[in-house]
Amino acid sequence: MIAALNGAFDDISKAMRLHRVWIALAHEDIGDQHRRTTLGPLWMLVNYFAFVGTFAFVFVTKDASNPSYIAYVAIGMLVWFYLTETITMSVSLFQREASFIQGTTLPLFVYVMRLTMQCIIRAGYSLAGCVLILLLSGYGINTNWLLSLLGLLLLILATPAFVVVFAFLGAFFPDSEFIVGNLMRVGMFFTPVFWVYSGQEGVQEYAYHWNPFTYFLEGVREPITAGIFPGHSLAVTGYFCLGLWAIALLLLGLYRKRIVFLI
Amino acid sequence: MTSITLNNVSLVYRLFEKLTLSAPGRRRSALGGNIAKSGTKQVVQALDGVSFELKAGDRLGLVGPNGAGKTTLLKVLYGIYQPSGGTISIAGKVDALFNIHIGFRPEATGRRNIVLRGLISGWTAAEIEEKMEEIIDFSELGDFIDLPFKAYSQGMAARLAFAAATTLEPEILLMDEWIGAGDASFQEKAKRRMDELAEKAGIIVLASHDDALIQRVCTKKLTLRGGRVESLA
Numbered sequence: 125m126i127a128a129l130n131g132a133f134d135d136i137s138k139a140m141r142l143h144r145v146w147i148a149l150a151h152e153d154i155g156d157q158h159r160r161t162t163l164g165p166l167w168m169l170v171n172y173f174a175f176v177g178t179f180a181f182v183f184v185t186k187d188a189s190n191p192s193y194i195a196y197v198a199i200g201m202l203v204w205f206y207l208t209e210t211i212t213m214s215v216s217l218f219q220r221e222a223s224f225i226q227g228t229t230l231p232l233f234v235y236v237m238r239l240t241m242q243c244i245i246r247a248g249y250s251l252a253g254c255v256l257i258l259l260l261s262g263y264g265i266n267t268n269w270l271l272s273l274l275g276l277l278l279l280i281l282a283t284p285a286f287v288v289v290f291a292f293l294g295a296f297f298p299d300s301e302f303i304v305g306n307l308m309r310v311g312m313f314f315t316p317v318f319w320v321y322s323g324q325e326g327v328q329e330y331a332y333h334w335n336p337f338t339y340f341l342e343g344v345r346e347p348i349t350a351g352i353f354p355g356h357s358l359a360v361t362g363y364f365c366l367g368l369w370a371i372a373l374l375l376l377g378l379y380r381k382r383i384v385f386l387i
Numbered sequence: 388m389t390s391i392t393l394n395n396v397s398l399v400y401r402l403f404e405k406l407t408l409s410a411p412g413r414r415r416s417a418l419g420g421n422i423a424k425s426g427t428k429q430v431v432q433a434l435d436g437v438s439f440e441l442k443a444g445d446r447l448g449l450v451g452p453n454g455a456g457k458t459t460l461l462k463v464l465y466g467i468y469q470p471s472g473g474t475i476s477i478a479g480k481v482d483a484l485f486n487i488h489i490g491f492r493p494e495a496t497g498r499r500n501i502v503l504r505g506l507i508s509g510w511t512a513a514e515i516e517e518k519m520e521e522i523i524d525f526s527e528l529g530d531f532i533d534l535p536f537k538a539y540s541q542g543m544a545a546r547l548a549f550a551a552a553t554t555l556e557p558e559i560l561l562m563d564e565w566i567g568a569g570d571a572s573f574q575e576k577a578k579r580r581m582d583e584l585a586e587k588a589g590i591i592v593l594a595s596h597d598d599a600l601i602q603r604v605c606t607k608k609l610t611l612r613g614g615r616v617e618s619l620a
């Protein structure tokens with residue numbers, strides 16, 4: 125156990141010393157994904173606007189009197205897209221990096237940070253879109269936005285742990301790539317991304333209270349749409365983060381040398 | 388002091404697919420390691436009780452038929468594979484050239500690839516900048532250095548990879564096969580570079596099927612067969 129944790133911390137500290145590598149590689153990745161396109165990474169912004177626009181257009185009729193719905197969807201989509209993208213890309217991370225893993229001795233955490241970095245850069249474009257939507261729908265910048273940053277910070281802190289857990293899952297159980305992919309697609313409907321929970325019973329009640337993603341979303345959203353300090357959500361996400369990091373460290377410590385034989 | 392010591396090192400690959408092999412004893416191959424069963428899993432014994440010692444200035448040639456375990460041994464030396472048994476101790480900074488495409492990004496220019504390669508080997512941006520011209524000169528790529536890597540011929544890619552790896556001054560250099568891709572004049576240059584490296588008390592391990600190359604470059608020769616050391620001279 126102690127040896128495992130030492131191994132994990134060793135891997136992580138080596139990766140941190142190589143931070144220039146994963147920062148450079150993440151930038152290359154973003155560039156590669158949009159090579160030879162005219163809009164380049166701005167496509168991420170277009171994609172985000174298209175989704176928020178569709179949902180706002182389809183569902184706003186009922187809540188037409190309530191402009192905060194657009195803000196609700198805009199922030200919900202921002203966080204949800206970030207989580208989905210991170211998790212689905214994590215599952216196939218080690219397979220995608222096979223040639224580097226089999227050809228260099230970089231610590232595994234370098235690949236984890238590379239993906240984390242890549243997801244954060246991509247989310248940056250959506251974030252810019254989100255801020256624009258908030259401003260246009262009449263939310264001036266105020267101190268509540270700072271509380272939202274707390275939620276975003278927790279989300280970013282949790283990201284490497286998410287990546288490690290799902291990357292190992294994908295390496296040890298190749299089927300999980302398809303299972304996780306489908307679950308995340310369905311998951312959008314079981315998470316309060318675009319529907320508002322106001323005490324309904326049945327499925328929605330469970331989907332709201334027992335879904336960890338709810339709290340990641342609410343931690344960022346509540347300060348802006350409801351103007352409250354999301355104490356409960358932040359506490360739940362905080363504990364969730366700690367648990368996730370504990371699992372991630374154990375996996376990294378115990379199994380990092382096995383990955384190269386599995387891919 | 389640069390050195391490599393291997394003691395009774397073995398390595399098995401586990402196979403995850405269910406295999407049906409023909410009746411035992413039928414198609415035994417002269418190539419490759421032993422295919423065996425361990426519990427319910429099939430395994431390939433790629434290295435079996437390999438021991439040897441190298442000290443500063445040694446240039447070892449690894450020879451043996453296809454599947455003898457040469458690439459596997461180099462990857463164990465580099466630290467990519469943890470041996471399944473035995474011990475290994477290495478003193479010195481190791482760099483390796485396995486496959487031209489490993490560690491190079493096809494979309495990025497040659498210049499950018501040198502930067503990435505340097506960062507991966509733990510060099511700072513300033514150190515890489517300092518060596519950049521030397522690498523470009525040695526590779527003789529000229530203006531091609533600013534073209535994407537995917538636009539290079541095999542030999543050009545090999546020149547770049549070799550120039551980058553050796554200019555970054557590793558103490559131990561592992562090479563698998565492929566410098567044969569360079570033309571005669573480059574091979575001559577590469578040989579001189581390897582001589583220099585060995586004189587600076589480095590160690591070179593080179594796997595190749597080209598006996599003439601091994602004769603020219605190496606001072607020792609290790610023959611592997613079926614994962615076992617057949618001879619060391």
Ligand SMILES: Nc1ncnc2c1ncn2[C@@H]1O[C@H](COP(=O)(O)OP(=O)(O)OP(=O)(O)O)[C@@H](O)[C@H]1O
Binds near residue numbers: 419420433452460
């Ligand atoms: N990923 C793998 N999974 C299972 N078996 C493998 C794997 N890689 C290599 N082997 C087996 O290990 C043995 C040694 O392979 P290796 O690649 O080291 O040979 P080599 O000496 O480099 O051969 P060559 O001259 O063809 O390059 C072979 O029997 C091969 O089938």
Ligand SMILES: [Mg+2]
Binds near residue numbers: 457458459563
């Ligand atoms: Mg080989």
